[in-house]
Amino acid sequence: MDDLLLISFLIYIAGIVAILVLPKNMSAKIAGISGSVGSVALLSFALHSLFSKTIYTASLWMIPNIGYLSIRVDYLSAFFLIATAIVTLPASIFASTRVSYIKESNNSFLLVLFLSLIIFVILVLISSNIFLFLLVWEVMSILIYLLVNSGKSERAGYIMLAVGETGTLAIAIAFLLLATNAKTLSFEGLEASISSLSVGMQWSVFILSFLGFGIKGGLIPFNFWISRAYSVTPTAFIPFIAGATLNLGLYGIIRVNANFLPMSEVGFGVILLIVGSITALIGILYATIEDNFKTILAHSSIENAGIIITAFGASMIFLTSGHKVAASMALVASLYHLLNHSVFKTLLFMGAGVIEDESKTKSLDKLGGLLKRMPWTGFFVLIGVLSISAMPPFNGFVSEWLTLESLLRSVELASLGVKVSFIIAGVLLALTAGLTVTCFTRAFSMSFLGMARSKSIEKTKEVTKTTLAPMALLAIVAFLLGVLPTFVIPTIDRAVYPITSASATTALVPPFFNNQKVADKLPSGFVNDFHNIGAQVGKNTLYGRGVVVMHRGGKDNPVVFAMSTSYMLITFLILFGLTVGLVWLLVARKRTVVYKTRWDGGIKNLLPQMTYTASGFAQPVRVIFSTILRSNISNQKETASKHFRLSIKQERQEVHLIDRLVLYPLMNFAKKLSHLLAKMHSGKINTYASYAILTLLVFLGISFYM
Amino acid sequence: MSNITPLITNLNALAGGLFIVSTFGIVATRQIKASLKFFILQSIFLVISAVLLGLKPFSLDLMAVGAINLITKVFLLPWLLKRMVKKEIYTKREITQVLNIPTSLIIALILTIAAYFFSLPWVETQNISSVVHINVPVGLAGLFLGAYTLTVRREAVPQLLGLLAMENGAFFAGVAIAPDLPLISELALAFDILILTFVIGILTRSVHEQIGTTSIGNLSKLKEEA
Amino acid sequence: MILIWLISLSLMTSLLSVIPIKSASWGAKITLLGSFLTLLLAILTASNILDSSTHTLIAIPNWIALNAMGSVILLLISFIYFTASIFSIGYMNFKDKKEEQKYFLNFNLFAFSMLILPLIQEPNTVWIAVELTTLFSVLLVGFQNTHAAIEAAWKYIVLTIMGAAIALLGFLILYWAARQAGIEHYTWQGLQDIAPQMSPVLLRASFIFIFVGFGAKIGLVPLHTWLPDAHSQAPSPVCAMLSGIETTAILYIILRLLPIITASNSIDVNDWLMIFGLISVGVASFLILQVKDYKRLFAFSTVEQMGIILVAFGLGGHDANLAATTQIIAHAVTKSFCFYAAGGVLMYAGTRDIASVKNLIQRSPLVGITFLFGGLSIAGAPPFALFLSEFSILKAGLEKGEYLIIGLLVTFIAIAFFAIMYHVSSMVFGDDGTKNKSSFSLPLSSKITFAIASLPIILLGIYIPQNLQNLIELAAKTIGG
Amino acid sequence: MSKYILFNILQVLVVMFFSPLIMGILNRLKEIVQSKHGPSIFQPYYDLYKLFHKDQVISQDSSWIFRITPFIVFIAPMFVALLIPVLTDYPLFWAFMDDMVGAGFVLALGGFFAVLSAVDTANPYGPMGASRTRMVGFLAEPVFLIVFFTVSFVANSTIPYIVQQRWVTPVSNFFEPSHLLLLISFVMLILAEKGRIPVDNPSGHFELAMIEESKDLEYSGYGAALMKWGGWMKFFVLIIIFSNVLLAPWGLATDLSWGSILLAIPLILIKVLFFILFLVLVESSLAKLRLFRISEFLSAAFVIAVVAMLASIFYQHGANL
Amino acid sequence: MSYWVKKGLKTGVVSTRYPKQEETASGITPGLPQITDNINSDDLISVCPTRAIHKTDEKLLLESSLCIHCYRCSRDTKEPLSWSEGFEWASFEKNSTPFSSTFGHSLHICVVDSGDCGACLNETKLLNSPLYNMHRLGFFITPSPRKADVLLVVGAVTQQMKGALLKAYEAMPTPKKVMAVGTCALSGGVFEGGFIAENGVSSILPVDITVPGCPPPPLAILHGLLSLAGRKNIKRGTK
Known part of the structure; x- marks a missing residue:
């Protein structure tokens, strides 16, 4: 069974080779087949290794000073592989059917990138050497960057890549600090030497790794790339990118905290808890007011990452304070939600992408009435929406419920301060849950229900069966994960047990x-x-x-x-x-x-623009959270006849909180500093010569007094 | 080394003083031609210093250095310059400097004093040879002033002269601290300086042809920020 | 003996390339042949060094010899010499035969002047060789004979020669110190042997003069001002040589000086290297943010990379030296590739302005991909060579416990990454509103260059051959630690 | 066992059939306070009866979601009625299917579909009401969670059957500050969730001011009947949770006999009646808040709930020491 | 307990018990002119601005659907007409039947103001004042025609409101009835024959029951509703 991993790799690579070699018109099919078949192999491998309790290890070649590049599939990796495989299977079919919608691109090249991305995502999960991890991690980022940019929007991709690099460097430093302590670069070595970590080192590693992985995982304060990148990525690839790669950041956080840190500091958990819940709230807040379905989903990814991290933080706190069962429970909740999020987010991104492609509009304000035109897409998206809104009995409900319950378990804790942090997190999560329902009822109803608000909708038709099939698959998975938690929880528990050394199964x-x-x-x-x-x-x-x-x-x-x-x-x-x-x-x-026209109060001619729009729907949220959102109404233009005002036009601008607090100040600082330094290059040779002589004088001066 | 006569020491000191004075001249004259003449003067004082130091104990190396310098810097170099950039030397007059002359002279003075102070700990490592006490500070000052020439003069030829003055400064120190440098290096150095002059001559001509001015200091097409 | 061959081969190539033979592109052919043979000889030399028991080759005692570090530099020089001469073929558009001769003469002489740098053992002669590198390359910088090119050449020559003059005094003082200590053979090795007896004050002074003087040539902030000008105005193959190996070759001189200074304990040289390296990295990375010319971008990145290398050597210790040596190699191969890629873009777009080059990936995919490849690899993204070496540097630094230095270094590296990719991304992916693929296609020679030059970048990112590793280890040992 | 099942179904039936009565009493009492004679207390039954006898007119723009929503809105509170102690103080057959947190999600499911259906009609007022309902909804959510936290801290459980015992064993627990504060905030929550004054005016006729009502503006015939009935049942269920779980489990059947269970029905109704009386006073005394003042109302509820919880934490902390 | 609650409880229930007990309080209705046989007809016909009093077959008739309560017939004539005090004026149109008993205790009314002067609407509003309190009868005003059983129309159906009125009627589920309230709604009133409005509701919708009066007092409307609900037997229309 261990060969299955290799087989899945070979299938992916064979796909890449076949795409490169065979004629271009076949490349989509090849990618779909190799992606899905490979995922089946991967899924069976991961399930097998989880159930047979075998840890698969292998060594690749050696790099001097670095050591052997080794891979290892332990239970945590296996769990993440399952989550990845579940997403990959439908996502690759979906990608193969939608890739032709990307205009003016070399599609077979993009598919090669896509298959490579799958490989590297898997490699990230299984690599057990710091160097290899960082290498595949960053290659993965670059592949995502290329795929994002195939949607003709380089700024978003750039920001993603740049922030991602920051993350990679932070992770690198964190890992290297660990490696300095452990005197080895292999993960096993790091695990073995956690006891010798000093508290200061633990904090540095924690902060750096949390920052670094948090960037990929979409946690504040560096998650501004997500909404930018996800909203422009072509429909073909975004389901996979959103469904599988966001997990990797969370994987990193869980891996570092669970395996490489001795879990003696309760502060880590508290930070995770608070940052997670604030992330969740900010994410969903912006999702609720967004106008583009894909951007909504992007913000909601941030939210879900926040929930996952909140649950994980709770687990860490329970673990450090000795409540192992509660810790297992919270960790199960966290991982369960992660799995669920992958499933329904992939599903929803497929739906959102299909809507955008077919209706050719990006704005929710212009959509509407799609359910009649795309009944099946609508049905699957509804299931996704129900899942993400935590509606019973779908999967989101189970994990959200578990998360809230594990937060309620804080009754077992002794420390008041920690309890209060649980309460804060719980309240924020509850607000998040409420806003999620608002957000997704809005997103779904404004796009699928009611009347069509623009002409392009009228021509929209249902997509092909091959495009629907992956959605159907994911909808079924979302449903099954919802109604069969008693099968899922023991499975996840296998990955959780080595971390918490307590079984959640016997409790749950x-x-x-x-x-x-x-x-x-x-x-x-x-x-x-x-x-x-x-x-x-x-x-x-x-x-x-x-x-x-x-x-x-x-x-x-x-x-x-x-x-x-x-x-x-x-x-x-x-x-x-x-x-x-x-x-x-x-x-x-x-x-x-009897079917009659809607009751519109008797208006002579109810235009689509006159009905309640998505922007209007979100207005209460805007007003209530105006302190955070700070909508600026600008460019108010009035046209008036002699006596009457004919029209008022306003533009609303919302600068994202994180942009306002983090991104723009940083950008401005860098810009100012670089312009200041650029003044050095005045172009005058005399000035340049004076630098040299001054440097010499300064150096001599220093050495004179040395 | 030990038995350098006081006469030679004094003469050497005199040459050093005049060396500095002529360097000041390179820094501060308006006329390009005058600047060149000051450079020739400076080179002559360098030669004198080398010869003086080479007299007793007799050092062929230093004599050769003097000779090479005399040939290259006093004769070949002006000739080369005249051939390459004749027009500029004889017709141009540098109207503006970056700093006005009194200011630049004051700064040059400060640099000279700085050179003296910086070189103090070095010469103290060798307490016997008094020529070192003259030549090293003077050489360093020459280096500084040559560099300073580059910062204050805008014309092409004075900038070249600044560079050469810097090398002269280094040599002036060199004749005292490294009198037995292998001859081949000396020759190579001289050759080097000639190529330098040649290359700069070519460039000056190109500058003149392409840009229409030799006022290098005013060129600032290549810079950051419009 | 092989070293003499090496020297004479490149000298011969220069002379042969000026022979006025009617044959089409005679100079190019002879240069290609010469550079290829040089590369073979360099590889042979390297293997000889590995095989020899002392790990040094001596051709003329006290004059011409080669150690492991020198061999690494020699390998890099000959490799980039070779790739640059291939790239020259398709890239350069000569107006007439005379211009071609002029180009290849200078080109070969430039290569020659660099090739002898690691070979010469007498420090003062080394200084002359350094001066020669400037003198031979300055006409290449001004080769295009435009206003900007001449201005760049002028700044280049004046500022580097100024530095060289400062360094000259440094060398003279070094000699003075050596003489005081009673040196037998005035060579690097001789200096190293006698280092503990030399006067610390003089050594310190000489180090400062040489460091400042050659710092101008390496491009240390704030002496780097000429560098972006010269590297943006020179023809791309020349840029590759300037940025990729000239800086490295000069750095080699400082590296030779390092063990001497360290041995004499006259100055805490590591701190100097780290601090001024960091200043370079920091300033350059911020400067990259606002460049408007993509060749200047790579030029600033050279300043940044040199800073990183200095920091790495400044960290001291075997691991750090090893990492730094790897970084030297990685930087040289990557930076030369970057300039070839930039040359490709220039051939396609005809402008160096970042803002007017857009959407390369669709207009001309090969140019776009190579440029992106260059940008990513120079920015230090895996799986390319610089990532491995930067990773090793960080590792070495953290093991040394230099948290502040490494923290700053990482920050600056990140900023440089942002800055480089900011521009590269906009050029490669930025929307220019047009859809059509342009009919432009790169010359065959350029494609071959890309293929050859990209090979080590990828390979060294994920795998280092054992022989090369041995050579690097030996090279690192020559610096000490 | 069959009794467990039957009693559980009986609970649902009680909720189903008495919820209109409660509404009828409430409306009658409110009108009496206004010096009116007021409608019959059986008026809701008349209304339902009539609505079931009417045809439906449905918007052409709407889809199947509009048609299934009434059923879901109708089922959700019945579902919750299976979980909570309506009549008995011991768990019945479906008792452990879900706890209070889950029950909240189940109720939210009904709201979810109600919102969708409001938009589905393409009616200009429906989405407005939907949007405002959601506003109230997400503002109420944190308060709910604080209530759950308090409950969980005090009773160490969120199963309603277990929670209810906690407040009265011993009886002194009843007078814990956290308990009373919790009750206040929960009443405020009920008012908000069910769109009562001061959050919404259930008898207002002005579409632009509606919150709760405008969502089912388009429903006619049995659709409207189910929507209304579902809403009343939700109200009743919330009152039951308030009075039986949070206030005190008095009057519930304690053994498994038909007699006690049948006796429990009137007792429960009397308890609810007291609550209704209280509600009438509240609703008649207050004016409807402006839309964006609702957040202030709910934040007041939030603060009270937080104080309740802090009180419980400190109480427990003190007890542990 | 607020002031309002106290006041309300103190006042006690003031509602009328109308259908069960006769409501005879003074001022609850302006009444209608009463045609008696021995009356000088010409004077009356000339003084009536809306031809409510007119002669058919030499017989003086009062068309209540036209009367606008101008009181000229009782003020500006030498022989003033006497006015009756009643209010049970509602009458079914031809072929119209009341609702079945299902609707007897639950009737939802959608009020459409199709362009009235405000009087009829005001009277309609008063239906749920403490005095009349139609809720006690199970009659409710609903904003949505979807839930309405009765379409209560006031006003002369102006051109602008015509579409809205039709839409509202369309929007109502069957079984449904239309009730025209007030002279304007019955016949167009003073606007009859003008370009601005239709001649009453019946010209565009099948009216089931009419309540004359300008405006009809609340009790008259209540009577009409009761009749519609089948709880009060009244005369058939003559038209």
């Missing part, structure tokens, strides 16, 4: 509810009190190892929280069926339904 999916007869291990009161609840009955009525996610507390408090999406789904379906059936039987069949 208690054996009491399994077919295994372990009821006698539990306090008898528990069994007696609760033997009539549905959860227990479910072990006989529903197939599976148990269906209820619940956390078991102490003896006096048997159940702390519980949730079962599969039960919810069944109950929901029963209720739905009953209601629909009854309504049909008793009422609906006797009544007629």
